[in-house]
Amino acid sequence: MKVRYNSPTVLTFxxxxxxxxxxxxxxxxxxxxxxxxxxxxxxxxxxxxRSWFTLLSxxxxxxxxxxxxxxxxxILLIGPILEEAYGSVQLLLMLVxxxxxTGILNVLLFPSSLxxxxxxxxxxxxxxSFTNFSKGEIPLTFILVLVIYLGREIYNSFNYNNISEFxxxxxxxxxxxxxxxxxxxxxx
Numbered sequence: 289m290k291v292r293y294n295s296p297t298v299l300t301f302x303x304x305x306x307x308x309x310x311x312x313x314x315x316x317x318x319x320x321x322x323x324x325x326x327x328x329x330x331x332x333x334x335x336x337x338r339s340w341f342t343l344l345s346x347x348x349x350x351x352x353x354x355x356x357x358x359x360x361x362x363i364l365l366i367g368p369i370l371e372e373a374y375g376s377v378q379l380l381l382m383l384v385x386x387x388x389x390t391g392i393l394n395v396l397l398f399p400s401s402l403x404x405x406x407x408x409x410x411x412x413x414x415x416x417s418f419t420n421f422s423k424g425e426i427p428l429t430f431i432l433v434l435v436i437y438l439g440r441e442i443y444n445s446f447n448y449n450n451i452s453e454f455x456x457x458x459x460x461x462x463x464x465x466x467x468x469x470x471x472x473x474x475x476x
Contacts, residue, residue, distance in 0.1 A: 320350070438457055
């Protein structure tokens with residue numbers, strides 16, 4: 289038996305995030321905050337290339353190993369299924385668009401910086417409920433996942449914590465839109 293790089297988009301995303309965390313905790317302290325956390329409202333400087341870069345790169349940065357592992361446990365579980373259903377390029381495009389939307393909205397609406405792939409996790413969770421979607425139907429699994437996951441995030445958003453429920457909600461919304469407007473390709 290040989291090991292196969294079966295999900296290039298998901299595995300590459302995972303490896304890059306792990307390398308960035310290793311570097312930020314060893315050789316390049318502060319790397320995460322400078323290059324892999326999108327600034328909050330009032331802190332975005334359009335004159336800096338770094339500010340524009342972080343609109344996308346914030347999903348790669350993680351505060352610590354627990355943060356990274358909790359996100360990538362879901363990404364590594366759900367991501368390969370989605371990559372098979374939608375294709376590597378389509379899934380990469382969905383990751384980029386979700387990152388960009390959450391980054392831009394964070395800069396426009398919230399004073400705190402944003403870091404981590406939890407918005408991507410919620411995008412994948414909601415998108416996964418659409419993998420057997422047919423035109424003219426809404427899967428019951430989608431409705432239940434929407435109520436359970438996003439309902440919990442809306443409820444939790446009223447508590448003060450260090451978690452961006454906003455990114456979870458936006459990621460879930462993006463996953464819902466992708467699933468509704470870009471159904472998984474049919475297997476032959």
